[in-house]
Amino acid sequence: MAAIGSPGEEITAWRPRMQGVTEVFHAHFMRHAYPMHVHDTWTLLIVDEGAVRYDLERHERGTPLGTVSLLPPQVPHNGSAATPHGFRKRVLYLEAGTDLLDDSFIGPAVDTPDLADPLLRHRIGQLHSALAQPGDELEAAARLALVGERLRERLRPHLAENHGPRPDRRVAAALRELLDARLVEGIDLTEAASLVHAHPTHLVRSFGAAYGIAPHQYLMARRVDRARRLLLDGRPPGEVATACGFYDQPHLTRHFKRIVGAPPGRYARGA
Structure with a gap:
C-alpha cells in the first residue's frame, strides 16, 4: 500500500x-x-x-x-x-x-x-x-x-439477476461443505463457484437465503469457534491466529472481539 x-x-x-x-x-x-x-x-x-x-x-x-x-x-x-x-x-x-x-x-x-x-x-x-x-x-x-x-x-434492467434462477439449498449446502473443508486455508469465491457450478452471485445469495448468514460470516464464525477451543487449551493468541486461518493476530482479534465480545487475550485470562 x-x-x-x-x-x-x-x-x-x-x-x-x-x-x-x-x-x-x-x-x-x-x-x-x-x-x-x-x-x-x-x-x-x-x-x-x-x-x-x-x-x-x-x-x-x-x-x-x-x-x-x-x-x-x-x-x-x-x-x-x-x-x-x-x-x-x-x-x-x-x-x-x-x-x-x-x-x-x-x-x-x-x-x-x-x-x-x-x-x-x-x-x-x-x-x-x-x-x-x-x-x-x-x-x-x-x-x-x-x-x-x-x-x-x-x-441493463432487463438482465436483472432477480429475474434469473432462484436461490437453492443444493448450491448452499455444497458451499458450506467447501467452507468446512477449507476452514483454515480458506477458498476463493471464484474457485468455489467453479467447483459448485454456480455463478458467484447466485452462490452468495443461495447461501444467505438457506442459512441466514453470508459465506464470509459463516467462515469467520467457524474460525472463531476453533480459536476459542485452542485458547482454552492454553495456546497463545498469535499461534492460535495461524492455526485457525486468520491473516495475523490483529485479524483474529478484530473478528474474535466482534463475535465473542472480548479480545482473545482477555477471553483466555477470564477462562
Missing part, C-alpha cells in the same frame, strides 16, 4: 489480493485536475466530500455527493474539482471483459455513467472496507459480486 500527496492532499493506493479488482485508489485533491486520459479497466467512483466534474464522450458529467460513477474502459475522460474545497474520492479499478461487467455494458455506461443509487453506494462502501482488511478476501469477493449484480441491474 502506498500513501503520497502534496500538502493538504492525500493519495493511498494498493493492489488487493483478489480477482476482479486491479487497484484501490483513495484520494483527497484540492487543486489537481486530470487531463483527458483512458484506462483499460472500469473505473468505479464514489465521492465522500465535495464533487467532481468530468467530460465523457463530449458530454459534461458530474458526481454530486451520493452518486456512483462508472466510467467504461478505453473511453477518454478528464476530471477536476467542482467545488472550491476540492474533493475526496474512493475508486475501484475493475477488470474489463469479465462476467462482472463485459463489453456489452460499455454503451449503457457511456450513456448513463452517474447513478443515484443509495443501495449501490452502500455496497461499494462495504466493499472498500473489506478490501482494506487483509484476510477478508472472501468477504470482499462476495461484496464485489453483489456490487456487480447491482451495476448490471442499473445499466
Whole structure:
C-alpha cells in the first residue's frame, strides 16, 4: 500500500489480493485536475466530500455527493474539482471483459455513467472496507459480486439477476461443505463457484437465503469457534491466529472481539 500527496492532499493506493479488482485508489485533491486520459479497466467512483466534474464522450458529467460513477474502459475522460474545497474520492479499478461487467455494458455506461443509487453506494462502501482488511478476501469477493449484480441491474434492467434462477439449498449446502473443508486455508469465491457450478452471485445469495448468514460470516464464525477451543487449551493468541486461518493476530482479534465480545487475550485470562 502506498500513501503520497502534496500538502493538504492525500493519495493511498494498493493492489488487493483478489480477482476482479486491479487497484484501490483513495484520494483527497484540492487543486489537481486530470487531463483527458483512458484506462483499460472500469473505473468505479464514489465521492465522500465535495464533487467532481468530468467530460465523457463530449458530454459534461458530474458526481454530486451520493452518486456512483462508472466510467467504461478505453473511453477518454478528464476530471477536476467542482467545488472550491476540492474533493475526496474512493475508486475501484475493475477488470474489463469479465462476467462482472463485459463489453456489452460499455454503451449503457457511456450513456448513463452517474447513478443515484443509495443501495449501490452502500455496497461499494462495504466493499472498500473489506478490501482494506487483509484476510477478508472472501468477504470482499462476495461484496464485489453483489456490487456487480447491482451495476448490471442499473445499466441493463432487463438482465436483472432477480429475474434469473432462484436461490437453492443444493448450491448452499455444497458451499458450506467447501467452507468446512477449507476452514483454515480458506477458498476463493471464484474457485468455489467453479467447483459448485454456480455463478458467484447466485452462490452468495443461495447461501444467505438457506442459512441466514453470508459465506464470509459463516467462515469467520467457524474460525472463531476453533480459536476459542485452542485458547482454552492454553495456546497463545498469535499461534492460535495461524492455526485457525486468520491473516495475523490483529485479524483474529478484530473478528474474535466482534463475535465473542472480548479480545482473545482477555477471553483466555477470564477462562
